Amino acid sequence: MDKQRDDTIASRISRALAERIISGALTPGERLRQDHIAEEFGASHVPVREAFRLLEAQGLAVSEPRRGFRVAAFDLKEVREVAEMRAVLEVLALRHAIPHLTAAILDRAEAATVAADTSRDVRSWEAANRAFHRLLLTPCGMPRLLASIDDLHAASARFLFSAWRSSWEARTDHDHRAILAALREGRGDEAAKILERHVGWIGKTPVKTATGETREAFSIVG
Amino acid sequence: MDKQRDDTIASRISRALAERIISGALTPGERLRQDHIAEEFGASHVPVREAFRLLEAQGLAVSEPRRGFRVAAFDLKEVREVAEMRAVLEVLALRHAIPHLTAAILDRAEAATVAADTSRDVRSWEAANRAFHRLLLTPCGMPRLLASIDDLHAASARFLFSAWRSSWEARTDHDHRAILAALREGRGDEAAKILERHVGWIGKTPVKTATGETREAFSIVG
DNA sequence: GAATCAAAAATTATCTATAATTTGAAAACA
DNA sequence: TGTTTTCAAATTATAGATAATTTTTGATTC
Structure with a gap:
């Protein structure tokens, strides 16, 4: 080495x-x-x-x-800010990527979604989720835009980990599947619309803490 | 000092x-x-x-x-990229800023537009144009978003100066006035729509070079 | 045209000065 | 007498300067 x-x-x-x-x-x-x-x-x-x-x-x-x-410190306000920036930038990237998306790329993105749904901890879920988004957006060929999105993903992951420190339960990501279905059928505008809502969504979710208690926490999902 | x-x-x-x-x-x-x-x-x-x-x-x-x-080098591709990123991010900022815009702010923005229209060189035009955008967007209260927009403005200014190195002729910015009119009348969606088109537009424009020749060059306008 | 050597420039290490924070003692007040 | 406040000295850490070490690049020779 x-x-x-x-x-x-x-x-x-x-x-x-x-x-x-x-x-x-x-x-x-x-x-x-x-x-x-x-x-x-x-x-x-x-x-x-x-x-x-x-x-x-x-x-x-x-x-x-x-x-x-x-x-850097962060609060709910910044979580929102990052999510909204991601939403508009990822939509922009997707619109430029769509003409360059191939069936092979969509298949790999679907595999990433499956990996996310079956992951047993928050870290592997985040890695698979990030892979899904990167696969769909990279073909846009806009390096500066992709770099910005990467930084926002890092911030998102930070928020995510701070909420789900201890436990994690798998769930099926219907948004990802809907995006893939729309892309496969050539409905690009609809895919973009779902992506925007998916990334921009912030909501309260029950979170299990290390001590076994359950509390409400704000969290991202995309 | x-x-x-x-x-x-x-x-x-x-x-x-x-x-x-x-x-x-x-x-x-x-x-x-x-x-x-x-x-x-x-x-x-x-x-x-x-x-x-x-x-x-x-x-x-x-x-x-x-x-x-x-x-850093730059080409037409990156000029486009920066313009499109600015377009979506400025629209996002404007939507959040609208509830906090006051008549005083809109008056100052109008003054900036007048300053831009009457400026006699490209540098003072750029400063006034930047002031216009900052005035409208700052009230969104999203520091990370504003910092990103500032960086994109710097890149835009660079492209602008590289095109208009020598001469500059004043022109009236109808987009700015239309945005202000829409904001004053509470038509926020329309203001956002004009802003997006305004910032994202890239086109060929005749440019006078230092030697007095005229050539076509790509340029930003917002 | 390839290889070797020298000069230049980037990267990192060590050292120094200055600013910030903490500690502790003395004084003022209750 | 005890508590709190203030001020100064000491400690600690950052920011920057100087020095040493690679790495790259350009030139020269074979």
Whole structure:
């Protein structure tokens, strides 16, 4: 295994920290102390600072000049904001992707939906769900748009994990199937409409906490 | 004048370079040599590297690992992409801003439109146009969305300046006035519809070059 | 045209200064 | 006498400068 392939130390640290922030291992508002992180990764603080800037660009960290960086906080308002941005951007991407969608792509997307429906924890569900969306949108060929959507997906995943920390129960994603059916039958506008509603929906759902209690929590579904 | 107010050297350098990239002083594809830039700003290359990361996040620079940074290139495809992203995101912002729009805000937006129509160079036109859009969208109260729109505006300005390098002739912006009229009369959906078409439009326009020739160029108008 | 070597530039490490936060002691007040 | 507040010193951490190390690139030679 190559010690360094084609990426820099900064981007490696950034990916590692992003993973921790999204998974909830680093909690909102927590300080990111550059010297500690540098020591942990066996690097100096210079690449660590660059990693912080990358995280800042993804909305996962915030900079307070002369006071360092913190893990970005989020509230229901921002969950809504991210969902609505995703909704309009994913619809835009889908409209451009439709002419380039092939039967093979739709089959792979259906496989991703099946994987999501049968997944036994929230992490594998999220991975499968993300794969579904990426498969349908990537053919749009708009790199800047896709990068924005990726960042919003990361934020969504963070919200998702913060709600479903402990338990998870499988459910069938009827929206995904309806989108695929519409696309297969050439009803692109309808597919876009379902996608917009699907991604933009935010609602209260019963969530089981680690202690076994059940509480209401806001959550995304797409 | 304070040597440092509340911002860091990195962000100052970033702003200065962004200005140069947008104005065209730094050309697409040009290498950003950190040592030279550090020397110019009387700093070391550590803050310069952070500035590069900030520019990268705005889409104004691209990183080539182990080979440094370059000014981001752009083509007609990306101009289109930015325009379409702006169109859907600005419509989303406007819909949320509408309930919070006041007569005072609409008056200031109208003043910005007048300023745009009477501006004698492309830079002041761009500033006034940007002010118009910001005035209408800021009340949406969605910081992440507004930040994305700002970045897209910067990209748009870059395309604009690259087309109209030399001459500029004033013209009346009927779309802006139609949007204001619709908003004043409570026809929010129509305002959103006009805005979407206005921002998303890309077309060929005669452009006078520095040598006095006239050529066709693609350009944004919103 | 390929290979080797040198120069230039990027990346990272180490070191320093400055700003922010915390700690602790002293003073004021109840 | 106990509690709270204020102020200053000490500690800690960030931001930046300087130095060392790779990596890339360009030139020259075989």
